[in-house]
Amino acid sequence: EEEKHFRNIFRQIAGDDMEISAEELRNVLNNVLKKHKNLKTEGFALESCRSMIALMDTDGSGKINFDEFRHLWDKIKSWQKIFKNYDMDHSGTINSYEMRNAVRDAGFRLNNQLYDIITMRYADKNMNIDFDSFICCFVRLEGMFRAFHAFDKDGDGIIKLNVLEWLQLTMYA
């Protein structure tokens, strides 16, 4: 039943081509955000939605189909619970220390250098991370781990890429 309901929602968002574009994704994310008063954010920028599409576009169509959207939506739902769990004062932001715990709670195993890089890339001047930056960071983390494992056929934790393969990975993200 829930699946049918979700498919109807998807159909409304996606329109005739049954694929969601960056603009359509931005509209649905920002409409949902309006229902969450304690998720302070200026909303998702188009560029952020383009990146989320790229990271989730496993069939290379340039848009996201039902399965890709379902995966993204389930991830955002679980990651917003983690965000709210750490945003105790309901400021709509979490600080860089809480971000470390949120990343760990989401199951990502990083090192100190990466935690610092994430703070530099996603936090504001007060070292706080707002909700849309938080989600974009997690979508990128999940997408990049997934891309690495897709290349790591023998699962030895080592991949070999030539420069064009590297650019294919990093430019469409």
Ligand SMILES: O=C(O)[C@@H](S)Cc1ccc(I)cc1
């Ligand atoms: O659908 C909702 O409002 C909750 S349950 C999950 C959620 C929260 C924020 C966003 I943006 C997307 C989804």
